[in-house]
Amino acid sequence: MRMVKRWLRRAWAEWRIGLRRKELLAALSAHFGGVRGLHFIYRGDRGRDSIYLLTDATKTLGIMRLVNPHYHKTLPPDWPFQLELQGGQIDREWAAYSRGYVAGLTPKPLWRTQDALLCEYMPYGSMHDTLLQSPEQAWSMMCEGSKALQRLHQAGLTHMDASFANMLKSDKGQIYIIDFEYAPARGLSLAAQRVYDHLRLLESTWKFILPAERGNYQPWLDCLVKCLDDDMRKVDLRPLAPAIDRVMQTPVLGQKIRNLFNSPLPSARLRQEATAGLG
Numbered sequence: 001m002r003m004v005k006r007w008l009r010r011a012w013a014e015w016r017i018g019l020r021r022k023e024l025l026a027a028l029s030a031h032f033g034g035v036r037g038l039h040f041i042y043r044g045d046r047g048r049d050s051i052y053l054l055t056d057a058t059k060t061l062g063i064m065r066l067v068n069p070h071y072h073k074t075l076p077p078d079w080p081f082q083l084e085l086q087g088g089q090i091d092r093e094w095a096a097y098s099r100g101y102v103a104g105l106t107p108k109p110l111w112r113t114q115d116a117l118l119c120e121y122m123p124y125g126s127m128h129d130t131l132l133q134s135p136e137q138a139w140s141m142m143c144e145g146s147k148a149l150q151r152l153h154q155a156g157l158t159h160m161d162a163s164f165a166n167m168l169k170s171d172k173g174q175i176y177i178i179d180f181e182y183a184p185a186r187g188l189s190l191a192a193q194r195v196y197d198h199l200r201l202l203e204s205t206w207k208f209i210l211p212a213e214r215g216n217y218q219p220w221l222d223c224l225v226k227c228l229d230d231d232m233r234k235v236d237l238r239p240l241a242p243a244i245d246r247v248m249q250t251p252v253l254g255q256k257i258r259n260l261f262n263s264p265l266p267s268a269r270l271r272q273e274a275t276a277g278l279g
């Protein structure tokens with residue numbers, strides 16, 4: 001019943017922006033030199049915005065995020081990520097793609113207006129689909145994901161909604177990160193945002209890890225430790241806790257993760273402890 005209600009709300013919100021879609025198609029047709037036969041194919045139904053493939057009769061020209069003012073979503077005020085208001089998510093995603101593309105980490109941004117953004121379409125599957133097909137690879141994928149997040153952080157970006165659904169992997173093994181819809185909560189330090197990205201990736205993955213595999217986290221924990229700098233190790237996890245509850249409640253791993261943060265221990269000792277499996 002909840003799913004039917006959600007679908008109806010979505011369909012209604014989509015219908016209400018029909019005119020806006022037509023305006024955008026006209027603007028995009030002009031942008032692409034008067035190309036005819038442009039149309040949108042609806043793609044996204046997870047986040048707050050509408051996501052479409054933009055195609056003409058022969059090829060895909062890009063993928064578009066359109067802010068839908070009729071689809072409201074609220075978040076608890078104490079969460080570490082928040083929704084940008086009034087098209088702020090377009091500014092954020094444009095800035096992230098502009099910087100991320102140069103670093104080879106995100107699709108190329110192609111066009112934007114105040115409520116919509118078109119970026120390059122990456123013809124790759126999401127890592128989430130890979131995880132569903134091969135759940136036994138979960139921990140090695142977590143390592144890959146954490147390394148990709150570390151590269152994103154080194155490029156000066158944070159994500160705030162890290163999940164394998166937001167990571168596309170090319171045939172050559174290159175990971176592209178998409179969907180920069182959420183902003184950090186006001187006052188959340190850069191180091192806390194970075195820590196949150198890593199822990200949120202685990203939070204969103206945890207339920208897909210086979211019960212028999214859940215204890216095999218050590219290689220990922222080692223990977224995580226290598227991603228932490230001094231500022232990240234000083235982070236207080238409490239402001240992040242509401243959105244990483246599943247991970248924090250995990251008896252052994254949750255405690256080991258807690259031990260990595262906000263701790264006076266020097267980094268070498270932490271590394272040693274994580275590797276030795278103490279904690």
Ligand SMILES: Nc1ncnc2c1ncn2[C@@H]1O[C@H](COP(=O)(O)OP(=O)(O)O)[C@@H](O)[C@H]1O
Nearest residue numbers: 043044045046047051063107120121122178179
């Ligand atoms: N640049 C892109 N290239 C290929 N597929 C994409 C791209 N951007 C988004 N997608 C696809 O569209 C889906 C929804 O896009 P996303 O930006 O994650 O929006 P949301 O999760 O907010 O609905 C993604 O899971 C992915 O399958």
Ligand SMILES: [Mg+2]
Nearest residue numbers: 046165166179
């Ligand atoms: Mg997404």
